Amino acid sequence: xxxxxxxxxxxxxxxxxxxxxxxxxxxxxxxxxxxxxxxxxxxxxxxxxxxxxxxxxxxxxxxxxxxxxxxxxxxxxxxxxxxxxxxxxxxxxxxxxxxxxxxxxxxxxxxxxxxxxxxxxxxxxxxxxxxxxxxxxxxxxxxxxxxxxxxxxxxxxxxxxxxxxxxxxxxxxxxxxxxxxxxxxxxxxxxxxxxxxxxxxxxxxxxxxxxxxxxxxxxxxxxxxxxxxxxxxxxxxxxxxxxxxxxxxxxxxxxxxxxxxxxxxxxxxxxxxxxxxxxxxxxxxxxxxxxxxxxxxxxxxxxxxxxxxxxxxxxxxxxxxxxxxxxxxxxxxxxxxxxxxxxxxxxxxxxxxxxxxxxxxxxxx
Numbered sequence: 008x009x010x011x012x013x014x015x016x017x018x019x020x021x022x023x024x025x026x027x028x029x030x031x032x033x034x035x036x037x038x039x040x041x042x043x044x045x046x047x048x049x050x051x052x053x054x055x056x057x058x059x060x061x062x063x064x065x066x067x068x069x070x071x072x073x074x075x076x077x078x079x080x081x082x083x084x085x086x087x088x089x090x091x092x093x094x095x096x097x098x099x100x101x102x103x104x105x106x107x108x109x110x111x112x113x114x115x116x117x118x119x120x121x122x123x124x125x126x127x128x129x130x131x132x133x134x135x136x137x138x139x140x141x142x143x144x145x146x147x148x149x150x151x152x153x154x155x156x157x158x159x160x161x162x163x164x165x166x167x168x169x170x171x172x173x174x175x176x177x178x179x180x181x182x183x184x185x186x187x188x189x190x191x192x193x194x195x196x197x198x199x200x201x202x203x204x205x206x207x208x209x210x211x212x213x214x215x216x217x218x219x220x221x222x223x224x225x226x227x228x229x230x231x232x233x234x235x236x237x238x239x240x241x242x243x244x245x246x247x248x249x250x251x252x253x254x255x256x257x258x259x260x261x262x263x264x265x266x267x268x269x270x271x272x273x274x275x276x277x278x279x280x281x282x283x284x285x286x287x288x289x290x291x292x293x294x295x296x297x298x299x300x301x302x303x304x305x306x307x308x309x310x311x312x313x314x315x316x317x318x319x320x321x322x323x324x325x326x327x328x329x330x331x332x333x334x335x336x337x338x339x340x341x342x343x344x345x346x347x348x349x350x351x352x353x354x355x356x357x358x359x360x361x362x363x364x365x366x367x368x369x370x371x372x
Contacts, residue, residue, distance in 0.1 A: 018109035038080040038113065045087040052094045053101035055324075076113055077192040083110035092247050117350075124366035128202075128247050129167070132172040132229065137207075139169035140224035147218030154237050157328035158216035161287065165209035165223065168202050175199040180231035181240060187294060194287045201280040208273045215269055216328065241295035248288020249348050250313065254340040258283035261339060262329045289351065303360040308354060315340045 046064035051143045056062055086109040093100040144162065146155055178196040206223065214220030232239075259278035263271045296302055315337040325332075331339075 037074050041084050049091045079112040083113050109300040128171045128172040128174045138166040142222040142224045144221035145219050154216045157325045157330050158213045160330045161212045165206050169206035177229050179234045201315045222278040237295050243290040244288040252281045253285035257339045258336050262331050266329035267327050274329050276339050300360040303356040
């Protein structure tokens with residue numbers, strides 16, 4: 008269960024804080040807190056939400072995928088203060104869709120190999136994430152802007168899910184080369200079939216939202232990496248499976264209650280399958296630690312260095328289409344890591360990497 012974020016500061020106090028805070032000292036944390044508070048108060052005044060717990064929990068973050076602009080952050084907060092003044096005086100001033108253009112400039116995308124898809128097992132080639140290309144997608148004229156934004160998010164999901172197909176094919180071959188047991192290989196093949204279906208389902212939602220189903224292309228054949236040994240497979244199982252696919256399952260499940268029926272049906276299917284894929288990754292981790300108990304410290308170090316990915320993507324007001332806010336996803340992932348991933352990894356290390364009973368040097372967990 009993810010704890011809801013509460014908002015205790017009044018808009019007046021927040022504005023006084025910002026007035027005394029020059030733009031060049033408005034760091035990401037102060038900006039995010041101020042934006043959450045002001046945005047929430049405006050949504051309450053407009054009747055878009057009925058209580059503070061329904062407000063978005065955050066607004067992205069720069070990370071490796073975007074650059075934070077402190078001056079743009081100040082312009083965003085100024086615009087939100089003005090908007091709040093207007094909607095409190097006249098409910099007719101409420102924007103539709105609910106967003107402030109000045110806030111789009113705060114996080115500027117930079118790209119880079121860390122900025123891959125956020126659903127399914129990612130496919131990386133030469134250290135860079137790859138998505139399946141879009142051959143053709145021409146949304147119908149007159150499509151509502153909010154529906155179009157949701158369709159674009161579902162299209163990215165479709166591309167990511169389609170890229171997960173060769174990712175699981177490669178994982179199968181690399182596990183085979185490292186002597187993995189047959190049940191793990193069979194589960195990889197099952198996961199590949201799931202991802203094919205996920206890509207079709209996500210593309211169908213794009214069609215429903217935009218009036219035009221996209222035509223996805225294909226990626227070139229992906230071969231097993233010659234140097235992919237047990238340690239690399241274990242680290243990837245932790246990051247891409249236990250955390251990545253575990254998060255995807257949790258995100259989908261969290262989005263179901265607020266989603267329209269067509270989106271909710273797809274989200275339930277994805278949540279079920281991604282949870283099974285995360286379970287496969289835990290089985291890979293158990294097998295790897297059974298083969299090489301000395302991998303425990305490296306896995307724990309990897310987990311200690313993990314951080315949720317930042318993004319500049321704007322996803323406000325898309326809950327009915329099954330799209331969570333970036334801040335919501337980050338909170339869910341962080342909660343998953345602390346309440347599920349970390350204790351489960353500790354349990355695996357305790358089982359497979361227990362210190363020897365005799366007093367000799369050991370590289371165990």
